[in-house]
Amino acid sequence: MSSEKTWTFLVRPVERIGETFVRPLWLLGGITTMLVKTVRLSFRPPYNLRGIVKQMLEIGVNSLPVVLITATFTGGVLALQSYTGFRRFSAESLVGTVVAMSMTRELGPVLTGLIVAGRAGAAMAAELGTMRVTEQIDALETLATNPVKHLVVPRFLGSLLMLPALTVFSDAVGIMGGFFVSTKLLGANPTTYLTRTWDYLKVMDIYHGILKAFFFGAAIALISSYQGFNSKGGAEGVGKATTRAVVLSSMTILVSDYFLSAWMFK
Amino acid sequence: MNSSPETEPLIRIEGLSKSFGSKQVLNGVDLEVMRGQSMVVIGGSGTGKSVLIKHVIGLLKPDAGRIVVAGQDISTMDMRGINKLRRKMGMLFQNAALFDSLPVWENVGFSLKQHTKLSGKEIKKIAVEKLKMVGLSDEVSDVMPSDLSGGMRKRVGLARAIAVDPEIILYDEPTTGLDPIMADVINDLIIALQKKLNVTSISITHDMTSAYKIADRIAMLYQGKIIEVGTPEEIRSSDNEIVRQFVSGSAVGPITVEVMRA
Ligand SMILES: Nc1ncnc2c1ncn2[C@@H]1O[C@H](COP(=O)(O)OP(=O)(O)OP(=O)(O)O)[C@@H](O)[C@H]1O
Numbered sequence: 198m199s200s201e202k203t204w205t206f207l208v209r210p211v212e213r214i215g216e217t218f219v220r221p222l223w224l225l226g227g228i229t230t231m232l233v234k235t236v237r238l239s240f241r242p243p244y245n246l247r248g249i250v251k252q253m254l255e256i257g258v259n260s261l262p263v264v265l266i267t268a269t270f271t272g273g274v275l276a277l278q279s280y281t282g283f284r285r286f287s288a289e290s291l292v293g294t295v296v297a298m299s300m301t302r303e304l305g306p307v308l309t310g311l312i313v314a315g316r317a318g319a320a321m322a323a324e325l326g327t328m329r330v331t332e333q334i335d336a337l338e339t340l341a342t343n344p345v346k347h348l349v350v351p352r353f354l355g356s357l358l359m360l361p362a363l364t365v366f367s368d369a370v371g372i373m374g375g376f377f378v379s380t381k382l383l384g385a386n387p388t389t390y391l392t393r394t395w396d397y398l399k400v401m402d403i404y405h406g407i408l409k410a411f412f413f414g415a416a417i418a419l420i421s422s423y424q425g426f427n428s429k430g431g432a433e434g435v436g437k438a439t440t441r442a443v444v445l446s447s448m449t450i451l452v453s454d455y456f457l458s459a460w461m462f463k
Numbered sequence: 464m465n466s467s468p469e470t471e472p473l474i475r476i477e478g479l480s481k482s483f484g485s486k487q488v489l490n491g492v493d494l495e496v497m498r499g500q501s502m503v504v505i506g507g508s509g510t511g512k513s514v515l516i517k518h519v520i521g522l523l524k525p526d527a528g529r530i531v532v533a534g535q536d537i538s539t540m541d542m543r544g545i546n547k548l549r550r551k552m553g554m555l556f557q558n559a560a561l562f563d564s565l566p567v568w569e570n571v572g573f574s575l576k577q578h579t580k581l582s583g584k585e586i587k588k589i590a591v592e593k594l595k596m597v598g599l600s601d602e603v604s605d606v607m608p609s610d611l612s613g614g615m616r617k618r619v620g621l622a623r624a625i626a627v628d629p630e631i632i633l634y635d636e637p638t639t640g641l642d643p644i645m646a647d648v649i650n651d652l653i654i655a656l657q658k659k660l661n662v663t664s665i666s667i668t669h670d671m672t673s674a675y676k677i678a679d680r681i682a683m684l685y686q687g688k689i690i691e692v693g694t695p696e697e698i699r700s701s702d703n704e705i706v707r708q709f710v711s712g713s714a715v716g717p718i719t720v721e722v723m724r725a
């Protein structure tokens with residue numbers, strides 16, 4: 198009996214450490230499996246176009262106002278800060294370029310991603326989580342309907358398509374915010390500002406930002422759906438799944454943003 | 464389904480064991496249900512009755528044992544095979560498990576929408592018909608499930624389970640939460656489905672009146688095993704202490720002793 202106790206005493210910490218390392222791997226495995234299933238089922242008819250459009254609208258309606266407001270002020274603050282910096286070496290004329298590049302390459306997709314993760318991602322995890330704990334997902338299965346195809350595929354495709362669209366809005370509004378702050382508050386010449394923005398902004402900047410947005414859209418939907426599908430334990434479990442979905446999606450966006458940037462802009 | 468010889472049970476559960484974590488719920492369940500038979504499973508709360516029927520429709524995978532439905536082992540079947548089989552099965556969940564995002568008629572017609580080419584109008588007509596069978600008027604067909612009472616939800620769940628005219632129906636407590644008259648309407652419906660459409664069913668119930676009425680055979684689940692199977696008469700006059708205590712609903716007996724000790 199006492200030797201068993203010693204054994205537990207020795208093994209417990211090792212188990213805990215093991216768990217800490219194994220759990221992320223498990224999660225990664227689970228999400229990868231869901232990715233593979235979702236992509237495969239996305240190509241298998243019948244295609245649920247109505248479902249995809251519904252999800253796109255939901256994500257758009259949920260997030261567009263917040264995206265627009267956030268982007269406006271982000272563009273504005275970018276102009277304000279870079280103006281302060283650039284004035285020190287008389288390079289104020291570059292403010293427009295900096296705002297446009299920052300918005301299109303980084304802040305447009307990343308902020309949009311974070312907002313969608315917080316709104317639509319949370320909603321997905323909560324909705325699917327509730328369906329899981331109230332056995333609605335089991336009920337789908339008994340009705341010979343694949344829950345991943347029925348629930349995850351439209352969310353995945355909806356998010357994948359909607360995020361780039363929101364990002365384009367965000368880019369545009371952010372640039373306008375910067376323009377407004379520069380010309381109205383900091384006294385920049387509107388024509389020069391716009392010419393500078395236009396001349397130095399490359400199509401590639403916008404294109405790369407949109408590519409990021411596709412990736413973020415896919416990641417948010419997958420992570421949130423995965424968390425929802427795997428929630429257990431009633432309302433509390435759904436709450437936890439929702440939190441995990443938002444935290445993990447946001448982290449994924451920020452971390453992968455670095456690697457995507459390093460890869461695309463090298 | 465296969466026209467297997469009638470001596471072969473349509474549903475055969477062999478040595479089914481299942482545990483969740485360290486909790487052993489089922490521990491070698493054996494049960495056979497013949498085609499057209501109405502099997503009722505009784506047993507205390509938390510003994511694993513719901514877990515048992517979820518295995519029959521492939522929602523849970525057994526740790527050990529086999530579940531053979533229409534001659535095919537469901538635990539080793541691929542998704543396509545299981546889904547083919549499921550189209551001939553219906554299940555009523557204990558808490559109904561209605562889709563909250565769909566109105567009542569779309570819940571009932573869900574399977575028809577997924578698996579047939581029927582128009583929305585035709586599906587709605589069938590849904591209303593099935594709702595009528597469970598004692599609900601067509602006024603509820605456009606209501607959202609969250610606006611229904613518990614008993615109404617249960618009956619919508621039942622309508623959904625019978626919507627595709629399944630050959631096998633699994634009822635998880637079909638009469639729980641219904642008033643005695645409505646409970647009897649549901650009893651009669653279950654019997655009618657069996658008699659008219661030769662439905663094979665497994666029902667779970669605590670309601671002994673209902674059990675005696677709808678069952679061809681009653682099985683009692685206790686401590687992870689089926690401890691007795693028999694006709695309602697046999698169960699009623701069983702000399703197994705545990706069965707006797709359960710069917711008479713007495714607070715004094717071997718089951719209570721176990722509960723107190725646990
Ligand atoms: N998915 C699951 N994960 C963990 N434990 C589970 C799961 N499903 C059931 N259990 C456990 O299995 C046991 C049996 O549950 P089950 O729902 O089958 O009981 P039951 O016989 O249907 O009871 P009741 O008559 O109250 O409905 C319970 O202790 C329950 O906690």
Ligand SMILES: [Mg+2]
Pocket residue numbers: 512513514557635
């Ligand atoms: Mg139960």
